[in-house]
Amino acid sequence: MKEYIEYLKKLVVEFTPQVLVALAMLIIGLIIIKLIVKASRKVMDKSGIDITLQKFLGNLIGWGLKIILIIAVISKLGVETTSFAAILAAAGLAVGLALQGSLANFAGGVLIMIFKPIKLGDLVEAQGEIGVVKEIEIFTTKLTGLSNKEIIIPNGTLSNGNIINYSTEGTRRVDLTFGVDYAADIKQTKDVLMSVITSHPKVLKDPAPAVTVSELADSSVNFAVRPWCKTEDYWTVFFDVTESTKIALDKAGIDIPYPHQVNVKK
Numbered sequence: 345m346k347e348y349i350e351y352l353k354k355l356v357v358e359f360t361p362q363v364l365v366a367l368a369m370l371i372i373g374l375i376i377i378k379l380i381v382k383a384s385r386k387v388m389d390k391s392g393i394d395i396t397l398q399k400f401l402g403n404l405i406g407w408g409l410k411i412i413l414i415i416a417v418i419s420k421l422g423v424e425t426t427s428f429a430a431i432l433a434a435a436g437l438a439v440g441l442a443l444q445g446s447l448a449n450f451a452g453g454v455l456i457m458i459f460k461p462i463k464l465g466d467l468v469e470a471q472g473e474i475g476v477v478k479e480i481e482i483f484t485t486k487l488t489g490l491s492n493k494e495i496i497i498p499n500g501t502l503s504n505g506n507i508i509n510y511s512t513e514g515t516r517r518v519d520l521t522f523g524v525d526y527a528a529d530i531k532q533t534k535d536v537l538m539s540v541i542t543s544h545p546k547v548l549k550d551p552a553p554a555v556t557v558s559e560l561a562d563s564s565v566n567f568a569v570r571p572w573c574k575t576e577d578y579w580t581v582f583f584d585v586t587e588s589t590k591i592a593l594d595k596a597g598i599d600i601p602y603p604h605q606v607n608v609k610k
Contacts, residue, residue: 365420366417370417374410377406377413380405381402388402450482450483452500453481453483454482455499456499462480462485462509463477468487468510470506470508471497473489475490484497510578515574516572516573516575516578517571518569518578519568519570522537522589523566524593524598524600527599528565532596533567534555536593536596537569540589540592541555544585546580547572547581553572554569555568556568556570564600564601569585569589
């Protein structure tokens with residue numbers, strides 16, 4: 345028992361300096377890492393990097409430096425770090441292979457935040473969905489659909505696909521097509537259609553609206569009606585002009601062709 349106590353004393357005397365130095369390294373290292381992360385976030389903030397990306401990159405820098413610090417502390421305690429590093433690398437490879445999809449989404453999120461093809465509040469169409477951008481996260485982007493449903497799109501597919509941003513220019517053209525009977529007077533029809541769109545309070549004067557004959561179809565003469573409006577007024581103009589056009593054509597005595605069912609008496 346006496347020999348065991350003496351051995352413990354010897355170990356304490358021998359390893360106490362190393363433990364104290366390692367502990368000091370750990371404390372000082374954590375303080376320095378905290379300062380580095382804080383400084384990096386200030387630099388990113390001045391660079392105009394998205395706040396979500398700032399937080400993620402700050403955490404990534406912090407954890408990376410902490411891993412390096414832990415390896416250095418373990419090495420200072422006299423532990424062989426070669427095998428430890430090999431195990432860490434193997435574990436990292438295994439995790440990377442298992443999370444290929446998540447890593448692709450992370451990369452896509454970083455690209456979206458850096459190049460900013462979309463931003464919060466934009467009306468966009470992507471991956472067959474239309475909605476207002478509600479939130480851009482590291483792995484997914486959330487849209488609020490036109491019927492107030494939440495749409496979640498993985499950033500990997502979003503960044504690699506086509507994105508139509510309706511909010512970038514601030515104005516949109518409303519594309520409408522109306523067909524009238526072949527017996528209708530073309531000039532009169534154009535005047536009626538132009539009157540409908542120019543009288544709408546939300547239709548812009550610049551760019552100027554247009555009404556043109558777009559097609560001589562099988563049973564109708566089709567007119568392309570192209571008013572412009574602010575992006576937020578698109579659906580108001582779309583529905584109002586559609587309704588007003590039917591009323592105006594009826595009032596002018598211009599027929600809209602539609603299939604008729606004829607009952608033949610035997």
